[in-house]
Amino acid sequence: MAEQKATNIHWHAGNLSREDRWRDLKARGATLWFTGLSASGKSTIASALEQHLVHLGIHCYRLDGDNIRHGLNKNLGFSAEDRAENIRRIGEVAKLFADSGSVALTSFISPYRKDRDLCRALHDKDAIPFIEVFVDTPIEVCEQRDPKGLYKKARAGEIKGFTGIDDPYEAPLKPELVLKPGVMSVEQSVAACLDLLRSRRIIA
């Protein structure tokens, strides 16, 4: 049998409270929910914010199409039901990260108010900060950028149900933060996120 080597193991029966966890880790969790049109700049800003926070030694993690659509949600398609389930799962996972003491950054179009509100409610229920960040780039700008040629395909009818073209984008009614990449640099957007995180005492 394993000999007891560590003699200073610290624990008590039962679960660690979130309060104790965050205190010991010197961390506070939160979810920053980036929403906006395709090519609005969500991922560029979220990625820059993530890099900056990590560089400061702050645990944070970005959930985006790359690590979600090909992994956890690879069994979901683009039906209305699957889109809702896609966002629900992302909301649940972001909440777990935030509970763990990490700053979760989610970067998805998430066009429907109802789906985002459900994610907010999941967080509210457990008193975990949920910060909705509206990346407000006019569709004309997004369509001009069109880095993946998706708007072009949607205009040509090759993609159906494309947000902003033949499917609605429901802008947040009361987002905690509005970013306007059309007239703000990436640095300015990141700075606005950092200001908000500081003002809510999520980061020091």
Place this chain on the structure above:
Amino acid sequence: MAEQKATNIHWHAGNLSREDRWRDLKARGATLWFTGLSASGKSTIASALEQHLVHLGIHCYRLDGDNIRHGLNKNLGFSAEDRAENIRRIGEVAKLFADSGSVALTSFISPYRKDRDLCRALHDKDAIPFIEVFVDTPIEVCEQRDPKGLYKKARAGEIKGFTGIDDPYEAPLKPELVLKPGVMSVEQSVAACLDLLRSRRIIA
């Protein structure tokens, strides 16, 4: 528009590599996958390990029935298909935590070798450490403990498909660690996990 207050924002276009992330956070991620019969002691050990690591300032997070079955996986039942999907999603989420630089602890019976092997393969594919911890408590001991009265109900036929009674538990063939709570204290089991994490340089 937001004025630029932070003038020292550090980032570069593109994604943060895992190497850079772990270096900046002074952390290494991994998944410790606890498997064993109901009432074998998985959650007690995982909870004690979690508390101890957090007390040392090491980001770690336990995924268990409490935070998964009522959240992310609340739309899954107990059919063979749903059980497999349950474990698959847990494996994907643990992998995200590990990638983020956290030590993910999963505490589920996870009775089928195929399902656990799939989770291991998910981690292997992306070179993220996956450590299978077999909590090897004889069924007689588990059944005697029976804290939730589940074995009693299963023996009485009130629960169908109960692992160890009328559904198989497939013990790991090559687990990285075997714990025997029948003859080891919780402290000894935690110490064995810590030794393994140290020997793999996941913690210092």
